[in-house]
Amino acid sequence: MNWNLLALSFTAVFISELGDKSQLAAIALGGRSKSPKAVFLGTAAALLLASFLGVLVGEGTAQILPERVVKAVAALGFALLAVRLLWPGATAD
Numbered sequence: 001m002n003w004n005l006l007a008l009s010f011t012a013v014f015i016s017e018l019g020d021k022s023q024l025a026a027i028a029l030g031g032r033s034k035s036p037k038a039v040f041l042g043t044a045a046a047l048l049l050a051s052f053l054g055v056l057v058g059e060g061t062a063q064i065l066p067e068r069v070v071k072a073v074a075a076l077g078f079a080l081l082a083v084r085l086l087w088p089g090a091t092a093d
Helices: 003-017 021-032 036-064 067-086
Strands: none
Touching: 021 036, 036 067
């Protein structure tokens, strides 16, 4: 087991998930529910499944495309999002 990679993955996902809409949905569901344990288990299972699918897709992509291409596509996608967000008069759809 690569403990450094485990810690890095945990930290990256934990920080990126703080305050996102799935956490806000869990807060809303937990506040309305009489069974917060069920809300916790449901949201934890959903995050695990989403992460698992992301890892599978990432592994499959890494076997098909070179790492450089994947990084370039990701960088281009983030750059396009940044330009879209910073463009004057752009509205969030």
